[in-house]
Amino acid sequence: MQVLGGNRKASLSSRASRILFGILGLVLLAVPYVGVSSYVVRMFTLTLMYISLGLSLNLLSGLAGQVSLGHAAFYGIGAYTSALLSLRLGLPFMLTCLAGGIMASLLGLLLCFPAMKLQGTYFTFVTLGFGEIVRLIILNWAKLTRGPMGLPGIPQPVILGIRIASDGAYYYLILVIAVIIYAVVSNISNSATGRALVAIREDTLVAEAMGVNVFKYKMIAFGLSTFFAGIVGAYFAHYISFIDPSNFTFDESSLILSLVVLGGMGNLKGTILAACFLIAVPEVMRGLLAYRMLIYGLILVLAMMIRPQGLLGSQKRMQVS
Amino acid sequence: MTKRLMITLVSTLVLLCLCGMCTIGAGEIRIAVCAPITGNYSQYGLSFKNGTQLMAKLVNEAGGINGARIKMEIYDDKNEQKEGVNIAQRLVSDRGVAAVIGHFASGVCLATAPVFQRAGLVLISPTSSHPDFTKQGTYMFRNNVKEDVEGPCSAEFMIKQLKKKNIAIIYVNNDWGVTARDYFMEGVKKFGGKIVASEMFIDGQTKDFSPILTKINAAKAEIIYLAAMYTDSGMIAQQLNRLGYKIDLFGNSSIYNDMLIQLAGKAVEGTYLVASYFDEDPTPVVRNFIANYKKEYGVVPDQYAALAYDTAGLVVEALKICGPDRAKLRDALAGIKDYPGVTGNTTFDENRDAQKGVIILQIQNGKFVFHSRV
Structure with a gap:
């Protein structure tokens, strides 16, 4: 009886959540058409961009438990690859964007080899170091990247003959990217691969003893996560049209990681909620000037004190090795 | 718990957003x-x-x-x-x-x-x-004043007035530093000076300038052009002083700040700099x-x-x-x-x-x- 009741409840709530998702989808589709200013559309665009970055890191840090503080590096590699290819060679956006993702992924896998053997904090340190190395290379390889002068005039993307120029068009593009990333990551988390990644996160040794190919699954998580970061980076470069190394600092990596941690490790909806929160809050408080970042920090600290497992994280506390 | 939390959060956000949008004054x-x-x-x-x-x-x-x-x-x-x-x-x-x-x-x-x-x-x-x-x-x-005015003016002053021929540059590796370096080098070339060393450092990271200064000293520079903010320039001057090299300093307008003298004291004595504003200007x-x-x-x-x-x-x-x-x-x-x-x-x-x-x-x-x- 109890079980039956539980089932009915579950199906009811799943129907409710489906309706909720439908409404959310409609709202998101309608954003550029309801007469809001381009400023509001931009806030939605930025939020979706961080949602995408957060989701991609969630695959690596949330599901597979490999906490990375170098995600901005892959995001930066994607941005620079795509910007350089379109500026110097005039390649179309679809190609450069894909190349950005692949480049980020290749370098990610290259990093994965030596970093693979490291656990917990040590792995995090390696990613942190990698992030700094990438930033310094971008800064100092002036012949290729123009170093601190940055790359101005990155062209607007043209996709299937349609030029992405208006705020609305940019918004739809990132919406599509975010939905694809969400679909892929949520499918993975519900698949055998996702279970294997969670097993690795909970206890690598036990997972290996149970026959999980740790090497393979870590590579999958790392490769996909950095691929998506590269794609978002490519989008960012063509959206803001001017990039320089100051966009891809440690601060950026830590912001992306805080999306995952605040939302709850491994919880995709949590990441989305956290991104809405962390991007919207400083914007809304703009009038407070210097107090803004103070209150922002306070909110973060309070959130982590009240819900150490993250906004939507599971009750079980994360083990820190 | 989770649901209630979510509803509270979302509604707070929406409210805050609305508040943020109605800040329109009138009559000004x-x-x-x-x-x-x-x-x-x-x-x-x-x-x-x-x-x-x-x-x-x-x-x-x-x-x-x-x-x-x-x-x-x-x-x-x-x-x-x-x-x-x-x-x-x-x-x-x-x-x-x-x-x-x-x-x-x-x-x-x-x-x-x-x-x-x-x-x-x-x-x-x-x-x-x-x-x-x-x-x-x-x-x-x-x-x-853009660097294309400041740089050549500095170069002219160094070469014509101070009679220095061998010039070194220390610049911060950001867009401004690189621009300042380029225009200054152009000026030096124009007025017949010689760049013996051009060394960069990274903003907010480089604290030890002695390798750069040793290299500049070995290149026999007579004067160093600083395209750096006053905080970094203060450190450069102090470390130069400590190393005991007798090389003059010439600063960009960015070092014009009383903090420079407070930071570096005697080490910046005699330093020249360009500026477009001077707070003891009698006008x-x-x-x-x-x-x-x-x-x-x-x-x-x-x-x-x-x-x-x-x-x-x-x-x-x-x-x-x-x-x-x-x-x-x-x-x-x-x-x-x-x-x-x-x-x-x-x-x-x-x-x-x-x-x-x-x-x-x-x-x-x-x-x-x-x-x-x-």
């Missing part, structure tokens, strides 16, 4: 000031804020612009491009904003320029030095400005405050001609000739870059003193 001319109020560069942001607000206060006390009061609205861009573009989008959607003063760093200016240009809203930077900035569009202005405009600023904020204004004050003054001057119309304001601003500012008489050239004279200062007995006008 609004000018936006975008500056780094928080973060690594907040000291410059404060100068921007103080300088522009002082100008607004003085104008309002004198009866405003044709009766209308002006209001400086401060926005914190954290010296970050994304923040800058967020603000830019917000400002261009807000028809009440007449003009925008801002962005400390060129990187931020370059990122926001397309947004302002598309909307036809004037962006005038008191400090951007990147040569590409005003090329971004006809609504972009700068009110500081009445400057004396008035300094008296007003001191009364308002209790400190002597630095060059960034002076530049921001002048920038606000230029915008006010243009508003007097045409009123708060975005397109007309641009034309009026571009047409300004010989505006008597505290940083010299200002005229915009055809690229909307400010043209004004520069002066050479020297540090003597722990004080900046006037040396000559170039």
Whole structure:
């Protein structure tokens, strides 16, 4: 009886959540058409961009438990690859964007080899170091990247003959990217691969003893996560049209990681909620000037004190090795 | 628990968003000031804020612009491009904003320029030095002397007046440092000097300059040109002094700050520098400005405050001609000739870059003193 009741409840709530998702989808589709200013559309665009970055890191840090503080590096590699290819060679956006993702992924896998053997904090340190190395290379390889002068005039993307120029068009593009990333990551988390990644996160040794190919699954998580970061980076470069190394600092990596941690490790909806929160809050408080970042920090600290497992994280506390 | 939390969070956010959108004043001319109020560069942001607000206060006390009061609205861009573009989008959607003063760093200016240009809203930077900035569009202005004036002037002074031939450069590896280096090198070439070493360091990371200084000493440099902020220049001077090398220092206008002398003391004695503003300048405009600023904020204004004050003054001057119309304001601003500012008489050239004279200062007995006008 109890079980039956539980089932009915579950199906009811799943129907409710489906309706909720439908409404959310409609709202998101309608954003550029309801007469809001381009400023509001931009806030939605930025939020979706961080949602995408957060989701991609969630695959690596949330599901597979490999906490990375170098995600901005892959995001930066994607941005620079795509910007350089379109500026110097005039390649179309679809190609450069894909190349950005692949480049980020290749370098990610290259990093994965030596970093693979490291656990917990040590792995995090390696990613942190990698992030700094990438930033310094971008800064100092002036012949290729123009170093601190940055790359101005990155062209607007043209996709299937349609030029992405208006705020609305940019918004739809990132919406599509975010939905694809969400679909892929949520499918993975519900698949055998996702279970294997969670097993690795909970206890690598036990997972290996149970026959999980740790090497393979870590590579999958790392490769996909950095691929998506590269794609978002490519989008960012063509959206803001001017990039320089100051966009891809440690601060950026830590912001992306805080999306995952605040939302709850491994919880995709949590990441989305956290991104809405962390991007919207400083914007809304703009009038407070210097107090803004103070209150922002306070909110973060309070959130982590009240819900150490993250906004939507599971009750079980994360083990820190 | 989770659901309730979510509902609370979302509704709070929506409410906050609504609150954030209804901040519209009436019956006044609004000018936006975008500056780094928080973060690594907040000291410059404060100068921007103080300088522009002082100008607004003085104008309002004198009866405003044709009766209308002006209001400086401060926005914190954290010296970050994304923040800058967020603000830019917000400002261009807000028809009440007449003009925008801002962005400390060129990187931020370059990122926001397309947004302002598309909307036809004037962006005038008191400090951007990147040569590409005003090329971004006809609504972009700068009110500081570009490195293409400062660099060659410095080179000429070193070679002609100080009779130094072998010159070394230390520059910060950011857009400004690289630009300053390039124009200075051009000047050196033009006046027949020789660059014996050109060394860069990384902003906020390099603390030990001895390898760079040893290399420069080995290259037999007679003078070092510093394209660095005053904090780094102070460290360079001290370490040079400690190493015991007898090499003169010549600074960009960026080192003109009393903190330099406090930081480096005797090590910067005798250092020359270029500047467009000098706080002991005896001309009445400057004396008035300094008296007003001191009364308002209790400190002597630095060059960034002076530049921001002048920038606000230029915008006010243009508003007097045409009123708060975005397109007309641009034309009026571009047409300004010989505006008597505290940083010299200002005229915009055809690229909307400010043209004004520069002066050479020297540090003597722990004080900046006037040396000559170039």
